[in-house]
Amino acid sequence: MSAATAYNQMNPFTPMFGKVPAYMAGRELIIENMVQAFDVAGSNPDLCSIFVGARGTGKTALLTYLGHRAEQMGWVVASATASNGMLDDIEQRVRASSAHLISAASSKKLAGASIASLGGISWENIEPSANWRSRLNLILDQLNEANTGLVISVDEIDPSIPEMVELVTTYQHFVRENRKVALIMAGLPYKVSALLSGKTTSFLRRAARHNLGSIPDYEVKEAFRLTVEDGGKRIDDDALDLAASAIGGFPFMFQLVGYRSWNAARKERIISVEHVRQGSQIAKEEFDSRVLEATYAELSKGDISFLQTMNEEGETSRAEVAERAGKKPAWVSTYKKRLLEAGVIEEPSPGVFEYALPGMGEYLQNRG
CATH class of the missing domain: 1.10.8 (Helicase, Ruva Protein; domain 3)
Known part of the structure; x- marks a missing residue:
């Protein structure tokens, strides 16, 4: 490589949310476990995984990367963001990912298609009136015949969306039926906690939870x-x-x-x-x-009061927070829980807190 060429290389860094970086630093063990799950499949618990972290911890990039790895290993991958209409989006992504030709015939959604190197697939008689679970079951039957499975990837978990809950409860049936299907999801800590606490989604507490820390x-x-x-x-x-x-x-x-x-x-x-x-x-x-x-825009006044009692850098004890805020231990416990779930603070050891986001202490001081 000439000196002139070296000087003019394209910037290799990717400061865009969700863009897969050249090196997934600090996530090697998670990636290794997930790749093993895709390879072995069966009852591997990592086939239902939730990635949890504050904004900027690389959740979306990790989901994208794992989707690419799964595709390389022969899985069909359908990626979506939690939103209204996400189930239809997932279904369409499945069809797009598993076929090169879509039939215009109303009774057949896909004809004579092939999936990469997986052989031929033909979607037969999928009734438009069938519910989402029934339609996905027919698709999974066809994928099974081609000796492959489905990875459903969902970003920005939001339990307030009814289709999010429907997806999770339907996935539970897929697991009971021994379908070759994986569900990998990512979200902010407090939204993940809300999803896990739901009555119809509580089985997700048994999912593999990966906290994306520093x-x-x-x-x-x-x-x-x-x-x-x-x-x-x-x-x-x-x-x-x-x-x-x-x-x-x-x-x-x-x-x-x-x-x-x-x-x-x-x-x-x-x-x-x-x-x-x-x-x-x-x-x-x-x-x-x-x-x-x-x-900051999502914090309550109580959250901000708690955060402002913390040392700008390093650790702060529970006793220091209570003394500086002039509050009782119950107040500290309440806001500690809220801020841990929001991914704003961490508790590296019991009763010791520190900011989870770099520069948060200085930012709060500048805000007054």
Whole structure:
């Protein structure tokens, strides 16, 4: 590669929600378990998995990545976002993912189609009046004949949507009938908790729950360096340390810092400390407006009061929160639970709290 070519490589970082990054830092074990589940199938509990995390923790990107891996392993994948009409969307995605030709005949939705290397499939006599479960059963029968299964992927879990509940209860029947079907979902902590507490969806408490927390600095540094080098540049060790500090183990911040630092280097071959310093400042402003502001808008006055008692950096004890707020232990317990479920704070050890979102303490102080 010539020097001129190296200088002009496309930015390899992807600061867009849901975009699969070059390296899924910190998620290797989850990916390994899910790939094993797709490979073995059967009664593997990971075939029903929920990914939980605050905004910017990489939930959507992980769902997208796992969908790609499942397709590579021969599964048909239908991806949707929780919303009204999602069941029809899933059904249409199944048909689109498993056929190259859609028949115009009203009695046959798909004729003489083939699924990648899985052989021929023909949807026979699917009655429009049949309910969603019945229509999916017919599709699953055909997929079974082709020796493959279905992965349903749902982002932004929302238990207030009736079709979300219908999907979950129908999936329970698929499991009882030993269908080869997986359900992988992602959502904010408080919405996942609400779904799990529902009377008709309580069986999901037995699903594999993966909490997407922060990524260790050593993994951040490795993934950051590899991304930079694969893009055609290099990065100084001191600059890498500064980048890791600015990222704070947060996946979306990883992409923002990387993207802006790369741009700051422009046509230079090496990303320096100064480039990272410039990039990190812009990234922080973006993170504040795109993540912290949206999170703040959902907080109650009590939530904010609790958060403002916490140390801007590091850990804060339950006793410190109660003393600074001038409140009783019951008040602390109530808001601790709310904020843990919202993914705004973490409790690394009993009675000890810290912010789950990088820069949240400073953001709150600036808001007054």
